[in-house]
Amino acid sequence: MDVPSSVKDKVEGVEAELEQLQKENAALRLMLQVMSNKYKMLSEAYFRESNSQLAANSSQVFVETDPRDESHIVKDGFQWRKYGQKVTKHNPFPRAYFRCSMAPGCPVKKKVQRCMEDKNFLMATYEGRHNHEVNPSIGQSLSSPTSSATTSISGFPNSVLDNPLRSAIALDLNLSSENSCGNGNDDDYNNKRSMEDHVAASLAKDPSFTLALAAAVARSITEHPKPPTN
């Protein structure tokens, strides 16, 4: 059958546009790769500096874990000794108190509590500066294939680089000490809204999330949609 020339022109136009988009996608992929490499180098530099930065302020992170796992284990490269546990007023989940036991006299403490809004997350608050180096062999357990819990920790970018999408859930909430995931606020609705707002803002500022978003957009253009793997 004959195809009208106007339709043929349209098809050619769409094909040209498609080809152009594919070229752009290829360019974006290349840029993404370059950005990933640069991000990796920056992350490594940040990792080296992160220990000293803990001294200025307490640092708060979210860690995704299996909600059935009732232990407060956050594999962050340090050894911790638990010295107390409390049930706090605004969170039904107990808060665990840890001291760093990697070196005698290390003043670093951390509090770990399951997030009230999302049981998939542990909220860890670090205080103080380590007077020793991190043990890399402990940190590597983060990506152990035998571990059932999925953990990702902001400030420890090895896991981030393994899975940029997963890294988006690890948020450094250093700037929001008063907005600590459901603690200290009676209004659940406003609490959740403010938390969502803050999470959205944090995501927008998170470079790994930006990378992940770019990758997802690129995939959605060039490939058939795939079901999420996690």
Place this chain on the structure above:
DNA sequence: CGTTTTTGACCAGCGC
């Protein structure tokens, strides 16, 4: 047997 975890008691800070 040394180390770590558990858990109730204790203490300090804060608001009323």
Place this chain on the structure above:
DNA sequence: GCGCTGGTCAAAAACG
């Protein structure tokens, strides 16, 4: 002063 809350202590238990 009293009660509430979060943080720490320390003895006992558990663990390797």
